[in-house]
Amino acid sequence: MRLLIITTFLLFLSTISKAQISRQEYIKRYQLLAIDEMNRSGIPASITMAQGCLESGNGNSELSRKSNNHFGIKCKKGWKGKKVYYDDDHKNECFRRYTSVEESYIDHTNFLMDNPRYAELFKLDHTDYKGWARGLKKAGYATAHDYDKRLIKIIEENKLHRLDLRMTVNEMSSFEQKSMGRNVSSSLTINPYKSHEVIKMNRIKAVVAKKGDTFEMIAQELGLNDWELYNYNDRGPGYKPVANEVIYIQPKKNKSKARATHRVQEGESMHFISQMYGIKLSSLYRKNNMDPGQQPIPGQIISLQKKKR
Structure with a gap:
């Protein structure tokens, strides 16, 4: 009986470990990472996302699961990071190994930016996903003769070109549902990668x-x-x-509790002062009998609590 329970448990663990994720789930999981890298480099988020889907088998390949390598990047000369070996075009080839998926996405960007082979691509607009796909094929990113067509197909079937406009999958769905007259939730996808400490x-x-x-x-x-x-x-x-x-990430206050006044220094604007003390800009103008857009002069005393008479 005990042996049966152990065997069943091991089979259960095996089933979990081999569970496949769908392409849509992969896109939802890593879309914001692709957008972040586009903001940093100009590489279309749709291209990064499509390459991730294709090269990692939607995150299901052994290389991506065990080594977090989602873009099939080989060690190449000068790689000083972790390594793993797999059979690919040749037997026992060296691939880069990462500690996280985020690290893989970042290195993918760096790999393209640092390699002269891809320099011409960065002259293209970040919305020109077809130009980028053809350019990657021409530059020899992959050996498949139809590599560009594969990327374009993934992008168009999954409407990934909207990522280039910084529209997430949830927002795509929301936009489409609203266009059909349906009420939908406005909740957004949370980015688990670019965390900001509150x-x-x-x-x-x-x-x-x-x-x-x-x-x-x-x-x-x-x-x-x-x-x-x-x-x-x-x-x-x-x-x-x-x-x-x-x-x-919360509304500012109508007045400061810490200080009553502020002496303006060179280069300080009313907006700067409102952010410094967490006071609503409109309230700051009213307290000081100033018109919206009017700026203080160095040495001027700005009231942070009571309205000037």
């Missing part, structure tokens, strides 16, 4: 922007709407934060 500034929750961040990407990661971040930070649509900028 801090508190002026007793308000905030994050610190990283290079390449957009309000849309931060909102997706934190399960917010992008318009909320624009409103919370008094920014217009399309604004892109710079590295190390504090981004509030």
